[in-house]
Amino acid sequence: PLHSELIWYPLGIDLVLYTYNFFHALIAQPLMLAFNLPVASNIALLFSTVMSGYGTFLLVRYVLESAKIEELRLKIGGGGRLGDWEIGRLSGGAGDRSSDGEPISQSPNLHESPRLPNLQSSILIPAFLAGLIYAFASNRAIYAALGHYDMVTTQWIPFYALMLLRVFDGRLHASQRRKAALLGGFFFALNGLAEMITAVFLAIFTLLVVVDYGLRLWKEHRDLEIGRLGDWETEGDERAAHTQPISQSPNLHQSPRLPNLQSSILNLVLLGAVAFLLWSPALVPILRQFLTDNFALKGWGEAIPLSTDLLGWFTPTVLHPVFGGDLVA
Structure with a gap:
């Protein structure tokens, strides 16, 4: 279906490497008719812009909430456990019930944390601003002006990043992490079907997240072993002094903040399988074309005039009708 004889007749040409935006083509067909x-x-285009901002809002809100939760864990009881209902209100991950099955509305700590409204406002405002910057930054505007809608289709990037981070969130139930893996594979495939370059960047991002998870998991296991060793060394003194039994030591009852390695690997495999299954109708012909033909380009091409820098997040592009200028090769 991606081969045409309308050009280079009678040989025709394979257009598999032509940048298709299958999702936008699908939703645009009925609108065009x-x-x-x-x-x-x-x-x-408006859908892509709005969803880019909304996805970034969700991603930044999740990241800031996770940081705030860890900060509160350290403040409450010298690193004690934050209430399940508070985690649910901050991250939406605890559901309607606590870890003990008690409805959150009946949690004994429900009326003891007036800090949460201020906490929410300190999270929502930066998340909203991040969504605005991402949706209307010059790096998107310049490709919209050029009609390169594949490069404007940035809405699936934050959604994939959000689902990938939730896969490694130990506060979530196993079924929620599995759902995040399924959605992550779906969003990765949408990125690949819109622009292959984005898929490559997301693969690199996935590798970085996996490495970070491995390091944090190793550190968590090391800290637990150190805590157990300290408890064993003081067990004799505690029994002799008739103090708190070792079974009630806080080090042994801190809930894990990372999922175990086996479940994380299974979720990553599930994510990759879903992504490959949905992307394979385009990915397999693309890989075959890369292996049989030579598409290497010399030099940087248009990478320099179409690239962006830190200042580009806040300034118009060179193609702006009023504030723009000439492209500098």
């Missing part, structure tokens, strides 16, 4: 091509194109 109902209205016209410009309306369909503009709606698809």
Whole structure:
């Protein structure tokens, strides 16, 4: 279906490496039939912009909430456990019940934390601003002006990042992490179907997250072993002094903040399987084309004039109709 004889007739040409945006093409087809091509194109572009901002809002809110939860864990009881209902209100991960099955509305700590409204406001405002910056930054605007809608389809990037981080979130139930893996594979495939470059970058991001998870898991196990060793060394003194039994030591009852290695590997395999299954109709022909033909380019091409820097997050592009300028090769 991606081969055409309308050009280079009679040999034709394979257009498998032509950048398709399958999702936008799918939603634009009925709009184009109902209205016209410009309306369909503009709606698809607006959808990408809005969802880019919303996805970034969700991602940044999740990251900030996770950081706040860890900060509160350290403040409460010298690193004690934060209430399940508070985790649920902050991260949405605890569901309607605590870890003991008690409804959150009946949690004994429900009326003891007036800090949560201020905490929510300190999270929502930065997350909202991050969504605005990501959705309307110049690196998206310049490709929208050029009509490179594959590079404007950035809405699935934050959604994939969010699902990947939830896969390694020990506060979530196993079924929630599994659901995150399924959705992560779905969003990765959407990124790949929109722009292969994005998929490569997300694969690198996945590798970095996995390495970070491995280091944190190793550190957590090391800290637990050190805690157990300290408890064993003081066990004799505690029994002699008739103090708190070792079975009630706080070091042995801190809930793990990372999922175990086996479940994480299974979820990663599930994520990869879903991504490959959905992307394979385009990925397999692409890989075959790369292996049989030579598509290497010399030099940087248009990478320099179309790239962005830190200042580009806050300034117009060179193609801006009022504030723009000439492209510098």
